Amino acid sequence: MSHQSEECKRLENNIVQIADLHQLNDFEVDSSSVYLFHFPMGRTDFEASRSQEAYQLIYNFCLRLHKDATVSILTTPPEAARLLPILEKCLEFKLWVAVKTTPHTYVNQKGKLPERHAALLILTRYSGTLRHTKTRVKYTYCPSCKKTTKDYGGKKHTYHEYGTLISDVWRDIECNPCEDIEPISDLLQDLFGLEPYKLLQILDLRTCKDLLPVTELPPRPNETSLIKEQPTLFQMSQTLLSPHLANANEPKLESRLLNMDCLEGLRSLPTESVDFCFADPPYNLQKKYSHWNDSMETIEYFAWCDQWLSELARILKPGKTLAVMNIPLWSVRYYQHLCSRLNFQAWIVWDAISFPVRQIMPSHYPILCFSKGEARALPGLQPKNSTEAEYLAPLGEFYCLRESCLSQRQRLKASDRGELSDLWYDIHRLKHNSYRVDHPCQLPPMLMRRLFTLFTLPGEVILDCFNGAGTSTLVAQEMGRGFIGIELSLQYHTIAQQRHEELQQGKNPFGKREVVPDAKNSRVERLPKQHYMVSKKILQLDVKRIAQEIGRLPTREEVKTLSKYPIEYFDNYFIGWGEVCAAARTTGMSDLPVDQADIQLKFQM
Numbered sequence: 001m002s003h004q005s006e007e008c009k010r011l012e013n014n015i016v017q018i019a020d021l022h023q024l025n026d027f028e029v030d031s032s033s034v035y036l037f038h039f040p041m042g043r044t045d046f047e048a049s050r051s052q053e054a055y056q057l058i059y060n061f062c063l064r065l066h067k068d069a070t071v072s073i074l075t076t077p078p079e080a081a082r083l084l085p086i087l088e089k090c091l092e093f094k095l096w097v098a099v100k101t102t103p104h105t106y107v108n109q110k111g112k113l114p115e116r117h118a119a120l121l122i123l124t125r126y127s128g129t130l131r132h133t134k135t136r137v138k139y140t141y142c143p144s145c146k147k148t149t150k151d152y153g154g155k156k157h158t159y160h161e162y163g164t165l166i167s168d169v170w171r172d173i174e175c176n177p178c179e180d181i182e183p184i185s186d187l188l189q190d191l192f193g194l195e196p197y198k199l200l201q202i203l204d205l206r207t208c209k210d211l212l213p214v215t216e217l218p219p220r221p222n223e224t225s226l227i228k229e230q231p232t233l234f235q236m237s238q239t240l241l242s243p244h245l246a247n248a249n250e251p252k253l254e255s256r257l258l259n260m261d262c263l264e265g266l267r268s269l270p271t272e273s274v275d276f277c278f279a280d281p282p283y284n285l286q287k288k289y290s291h292w293n294d295s296m297e298t299i300e301y302f303a304w305c306d307q308w309l310s311e312l313a314r315i316l317k318p319g320k321t322l323a324v325m326n327i328p329l330w331s332v333r334y335y336q337h338l339c340s341r342l343n344f345q346a347w348i349v350w351d352a353i354s355f356p357v358r359q360i361m362p363s364h365y366p367i368l369c370f371s372k373g374e375a376r377a378l379p380g381l382q383p384k385n386s387t388e389a390e391y392l393a394p395l396g397e398f399y400c401l402r403e404s405c406l407s408q409r410q411r412l413k414a415s416d417r418g419e420l421s422d423l424w425y426d427i428h429r430l431k432h433n434s435y436r437v438d439h440p441c442q443l444p445p446m447l448m449r450r451l452f453t454l455f456t457l458p459g460e461v462i463l464d465c466f467n468g469a470g471t472s473t474l475v476a477q478e479m480g481r482g483f484i485g486i487e488l489s490l491q492y493h494t495i496a497q498q499r500h501e502e503l504q505q506g507k508n509p510f511g512k513r514e515v516v517p518d519a520k521n522s523r524v525e526r527l528p529k530q531h532y533m534v535s536k537k538i539l540q541l542d543v544k545r546i547a548q549e550i551g552r553l554p555t556r557e558e559v560k561t562l563s564k565y566p567i568e569y570f571d572n573y574f575i576g577w578g579e580v581c582a583a584a585r586t587t588g589m590s591d592l593p594v595d596q597a598d599i600q601l602k603f604q605m
């Protein structure tokens with residue numbers, strides 16, 4: 001990955017082979033090192049579950065570290081999920097970075113999703129925000145039109161000429177951590193190239209005797225240990241389902257939307273009755289829902305999550321999948337609960353690509369997949385028709401989504417598709433209001449289409465116990481699957497019902513809408529719709545001119561005196577002073593590679 005770190009004093013690096021974790025007891029620690037534990041790759045959940053002693057030795061080492069220390073751990077996602085809760089007793093979690101690996105890092109297993117990422121945990125001995133250099137990753141360019149992969153539209157003047165701020169998905173580098181982690185260490189040497197650090201200590205555990213592959217087989221899951229409660233409100237029907245595709249002899253749950261609490265709804269369903277469970281719960285991050293307190297105490301929140309996770313595990317059929325989405329740290333907590341009930345199946349990283357608001361942008365959501373007992377071979381790996389095949393064919397990396405480029409590629413029948421893996425980067429959040437209804441955090445339908453194609457067959461029953469505006473149930477119906485959607489809020493439940501009616505009438509419930517929704521997916525207030533006398537870009541560039549004249553960002557009073565435009569425009573058109581100064585704080589960029597941008601500028605002169 002080409003990157004640029006501001007005011008960076010690059011760290012030296014030093015590799016130490018750790019053959020026995022007891023060596024760590026004598027390892028001298030100091031205040032100027034950043035540590036990177038390099039685990040053997042391919043470690044399974046079962047191996048991780050057998051490594052408590054090894055983790056304890058690493059914990060003892062971390063306990064001795066200086067109060068300013070930063071520790072990173074490079075390993076497989078299941079191992080990171082098992083190790084983190086132990087290290088969290090002496091270190092503070094800062095980031096889970098998903099690092100792209102080469103296709104040959106993990107052995108592809110028949111019937112499973114190819115694995116293409118490793119976990120890089122970043123933890124510190126200190127509290128508060130992570131200290132690191134401001135690091136940017138060079139823009140990537142579309143292999144077809146040669147413009148930047150992301151279309152920055154009319155906002156190019158507010159971006160930096162070099163690239164975007166680094167996020168928590170490192171896809172621009174690719175390495176095989178079994179062999180060489182140079183691209184990762186290279187980046188860490190600059191990312192942490194600031195006081196008091198001087199050295200990146202790489203503790204290479206690849207041949208460590210305490211982490212050797214386990215040869216014994218994992219015990220067969222004891223499915224009878226799962227609680228089997230009796231149904232209360234159970235209804236059965238054969239309607240809406242295609243009996244020839246699912247097992248025709250099995251009783252089927254009737255497709256329906258339930259307006260009730262998820263626990264009440266789940267408890268009403270029989271054990272082992274659902275083919276795919278999905279959950280996109282409230283994240284307890286103070287979202288403004290109509291009927292839900294999204295800021296419970298953490299302990300209370302997880303006690304509640306454990307209850308519905310257990311219910312989902314109960315109603316899931318053997319061999320089938322439960323997929324749950326959340327932020328990385330909360331997903332680790334879910335992992336702890338689920339791994340005692342179900343089998344770990346896949347750790348999908350959805351790189352949802354957001355705006356650079358902080359120094360390292362958190363931009364991904366894990367989708368944790370567990371199966372009841374041994375997972376069946378993924379049905380989607382042999383798609384049933386061309387539409388479903390399309391859902392599983394991601395856009396090749398770095399291709400752009402500009403209309404002109406897309407149609408050109410279509411005309412030329414250019415092959416712009418990549419290979420499906422557990423790293424999903426081509427599905428964007430629903431940003432545009434015209435595609436949203438009145439719900440603050442709708443998922444994009446394409447995410448559900450891919451999940452349902454991959455994990456289910458036509459006719460099978462999908463359940464979403466936080467159905468919101470109905471994304472899951474609508475997609476399920478669209479794809480000929482049965483569905484059960486549970487939603488607490490009457491308002492969202494009604495929206496979902498109306499959209500199902502639209503679907504029934506042959507309309508597209510995901511199409512463009514005229515009405516601007518009230519609900520927002522960001523905490524920033526929405527400004528009233530208005531007619532701009534002068535474009536925001538012109539105003540921001542005028543502020544940039546003033547900043548250059550006075551040698552710093554101007555205050556409101558200075559803009560009032562020095563701008564060509566009335567101060568009311570700045571007050572009314574922008575959300576805050578940060579946005580007014582957005583262009584003044586950076587260099588501006590072009591969507592062509594730097595040398596081509598120069599040529600184009602010369603032609604324009």
Ligand SMILES: C[S@@+](CC[C@H](N)C(=O)[O-])C[C@H]1O[C@@H](n2cnc3c(N)ncnc32)[C@H](O)[C@@H]1O
Pocket residue numbers: 260261262263280281282283289290291292439441442443444465466467468469470471472486487488489492
């Ligand atoms: C993250 S949103 C899900 C959005 C949904 N995936 C969509 O695309 O529309 C979480 C939803 O869970 C609902 N919810 C919160 N607590 C609930 C509960 N106890 N039972 C059922 N639904 C609940 C909220 O009202 C909200 O609509």
